[in-house]
Structure formats: C-alpha cells, structure tokens
Amino acid sequence: MGGDDRGQDNREQGGRGQDGGHVYRFGIExxxxxxxxxxxxxxxxxxxxxxxxxRAALDDSVAGELLQSQIExxxxxxxxxxxxxxxxxxxxxxxxxxxxxxxxxxxxxxxxPTAAWQGGKRTPEKRYDGVMQDLQMIGxxxxxxxxxxxxxxxxxxxxxxxxxxxxxxxxxxxALATSSPFWEGKRxxxxxxxxxxxDELPRTGLPELFESARDHEAYVEALVxxxxxxxxxxxxxxxxxxxxxxxxxxRACDSCTRxxxxxxxxxxxxxxxxxxxxxxxxNAGVDAVDRAIAMENKWRAQRYGIHGGFVDRAARQAVxxxxxxxxxxxxxxxxxxxxxxxxxxxxxxxxxxAGTSADVQIAVYQEARHRAGNREExxxxxxxxxxxxxxx
Numbered sequence: 523m524g525g526d527d528r529g530q531d532n533r534e535q536g537g538r539g540q541d542g543g544h545v546y547r548f549g550i551e552x553x554x555x556x557x558x559x560x561x562x563x564x565x566x567x568x569x570x571x572x573x574x575x576x577r578a579a580l581d582d583s584v585a586g587e588l589l590q591s592q593i594e595x596x597x598x599x600x601x602x603x604x605x606x607x608x609x610x611x612x613x614x615x616x617x618x619x620x621x622x623x624x625x626x627x628x629x630x631x632x633x634x635p636t637a638a639w640q641g642g643k644r645t646p647e648k649r650y651d652g653v654m655q656d657l658q659m660i661g662x663x664x665x666x667x668x669x670x671x672x673x674x675x676x677x678x679x680x681x682x683x684x685x686x687x688x689x690x691x692x693x694x695x696x697a698l699a700t701s702s703p704f705w706e707g708k709r710x711x712x713x714x715x716x717x718x719x720x721d722e723l724p725r726t727g728l729p730e731l732f733e734s735a736r737d738h739e740a741y742v743e744a745l746v747x748x749x750x751x752x753x754x755x756x757x758x759x760x761x762x763x764x765x766x767x768x769x770x771x772x773r774a775c776d777s778c779t780r781x782x783x784x785x786x787x788x789x790x791x792x793x794x795x796x797x798x799x800x801x802x803x804x805n806a807g808v809d810a811v812d813r814a815i816a817m818e819n820k821w822r823a824q825r826y827g828i829h830g831g832f833v834d835r836a837a838r839q840a841v842x843x844x845x846x847x848x849x850x851x852x853x854x855x856x857x858x859x860x861x862x863x864x865x866x867x868x869x870x871x872x873x874x875x876a877g878t879s880a881d882v883q884i885a886v887y888q889e890a891r892h893r894a895g896n897r898e899e900x901x902x903x904x905x906x907x908x909x910x911x912x913x914x
Contacts, residue, residue, distance in 0.1 A: 544796070546675075546861060547599040547673075547674040548599065548788060548792045550596075550672075551596045551670040551672075552594065552613075552630060552669050552778075553587055553667035554593050554628040554629060554630050554667060554777065555591055555592060555628060555631070555634045555665075556572075556591055556592065556626055556627075556628050557626065557627050557905070559622065560625070562629070562906060562908075562909055564636075565591050565626070568590040568593075569624060569626075572621065575620045576620050579620050580595065580616055580620075583595055583598075584613075587667075589665060591634070593628065595610075595613040595614070599672070599674060599767075602862060603862060606785070606788070610781060610784065610785070618912075627909045627912075627913070628913075629779075629908040630778060630779045631701045631702060631883075632666060632702030633667075633702035633705055635704035635707065635883070635901050635905055636706070637665050637706070638707075639663045660722045663719060663722065664719070664723070666716045666720055668773060668775060668776060669699065669787070670771055671771070671787070671788045671791050673792050673795045674767070675770050678763065679735045680799065682732050682763065684770055684799060685762070685763065687804060687805035687806065688794065688795070688805075689728055689729075689761075689812065689813055690812055691794060692728065692760055692761060693819035694843065694846055695775055695787060695790075695791065696776075697826075697830070697843050697878075698775075698783070698828065698847070698878065699787055700713040700714035700776055701716075701776040701777060701883070702715045702776050703715065703884055707897070712824050712825050713827030713828075713881070714824040717820070725758050725759065726758050726760070727760060727820070728816055728817060729760070731809070731813055742757065745757075759773065760773055761774065770795060775787060778879060779879035779908055779911045779912055780879065780911055785869065786868075789858065789861070789866045789867045790851075793854040793861060793863065794850070794857075796857045796860070797857045815835055818833055823843070827880055828873065828874055828877070828878060830843055832846055843874075851868075879908075879911075882911075883904050883908070886907045887904050888900075889903075890902075890903035890904075
C-alpha cells in the first residue's frame, strides 16, 4: 500500500462495515521479476533508463527491490474493490508498456523458473546495503517475489489480536497463491518453493502468539535496543502489523501470475479480517498446539498447493484444502457481501477448479517437454506463459 492516501478513496463508499464504522480499506503490493523481452531471462542489472521511465509513468507506485532483477508496484488504499481492481490492472499495464519500450518484460511469480541466484546484484540503496551486510549469502539467494495485502485496522490492540487468531487460516492463503514450482531450472517437487527459500531469513514464518500490542512492542524494542534490527520493518513474518501504515499486512503469498487470483486472495483476506473483528470468540483460545499445527499445514501448502490436505485438530484427520476453502467461503459470505466483493471472492472457486499458477506452469512444462523432448524448451514455454499471463 504505497506512500499515503494521495487524496484517493474518500469518495469510495463501497464496503462500509456495520462494526463501529470500520471500512477495512485495503491495498496490494506485488513484486515481479524484470526479464529480457526475447529470452525471458532475469536481468542481472536494472537499466537506469527503464527505472527512470517507470517512475515517471507510475510515480511513487513503483519501487526497486532488494535485488536488481526485481521490481514492486503498490496500490493506494481502497474501500471499494472496483477501484483497487482498476488501479492494479492499470499499474501492470503501464509497467508492461514501459518495459516493452526498453525491450523488457516482467514475470509475476514466486520464483523465476530458470534464474540463478548467483548472478543477482543487490539494488544500491542504504537500506539494502545494511540488509545484505547482515544476511550475506542468504540475502543473495533472495530471488523471490511475493504479494502483500494490507487491511486497515487503526487499533494496535486489534491488529495483534487478529494476527494471533488468524494463524490457523494462513496456510490456505499459501496454497491458493502457489506460483513457485521451479528453482534454478529444476522442478522442486513443491508447488510453492518461495517460502522454503525465504524461511532461510531470520524473523520469517508464523509470528509468535503475542497476547497484546505491549508484548509485540516489547519484542521489537528488545531487538532494536540490542542493535539486531533498525526497526520493525525488518520483521518479515507471514503476517505482521505494518511499520508504515495502520494495517495488518498479509505476506504469506507468492506473487500471483493472474491479476484475478491476486484480487480473489486479497478480498478473501479482507473479508476474513472483518469476520474475526466481528467475531472475537473465533479462535480466541488459539494456543501453542494450534500454532504448531499451522506450521505443519504451511509446509503441506508449500508442498501440495491446493491438492493436499490440512491437519484438523478438532476433526482429528486431514481435511482436503478444497473443502477447507469452501467452508471458509461459506463462512465469509455475509462479510464479502457487506464489503461489496462477493463476486471477486468467488474467483477462489475458480482457483480450486482450474488450478494455481504453479499448476499451470507444471502443465505447460510437461506438455512442452513431451512435445519438444528437452528441458530447455519446456522451461522456455513456462517463462513465455508467465510473461503473457502476467500482462493480461
């Protein structure tokens, strides 16, 4: 959710809740790989003329990332999903146009299918200098792109409360967004490899079970006082209170190739946040066992995507991911209706039936491998599909 409100969205009335005037404004950040338009190979160095042109076309809605092969776009906060959809599509469209003028393109995916991390160059900014100095080779291996969703919650106590109670639901968001089945030209066997690589970094994965905003602040203060981190933006959990905005930021998802999938996951998260706020008893007793089970389900989401099953503590069995998703969609129907995003949330059903980006990438790879008979051509078919689908 870039910068500030920039005078936007005060006119958007869609989605005003019935709970104390909460609107649950939300915004999206997407990270992409910048690639050569012909070969689809990831850049080692970001061309300065391209970044200059991108900033001129997208203003402060575009930024560099840790590595020069990556770029990020950020929407404004929106109360109405129609406005968010229009802006996100516009950002992708304008970035694609600028990239094309410089014989470049971009891929929206958690990993680039063929890029080698050894060739990556860090972006020359003071923040990234410090990050790379601290992380060393682990930072260099961060050839990964995610999608982040911010939902506005002004009350710090509410942000921590919802962050704790939402933990059992997080693996579903991982499964729905899987777009990283390849790493350095190889099939990983995972539908979402990005988090496996990202979890090499410190302060990642699921947050701890903080009981209050004071507990969370004490944790951050201890790390900052010790010189371990400069501020809370260096805490990279799957979900966290944003350091820049009054939001709860979902960070669990791979960058979604199809913009419709991005929007579906974003509105699902927004509706779930509203539901948890309005139902304070839901998951109020979440404990260490629930967190440990959520960690197991996170792994199962990375490994199997939407095709696996999640451990259900109450049912004492594994429940298919599709069944978990369908149950949550039914639970959130009233919330999505109140927020004006029921149609967009229905796209989750399409993901379940048609597959995630990872499913399509694997299908494209297998078909091309069968037809061409070699791995290089098959991988080229995958990157071609990613480029085309990212620009749709």
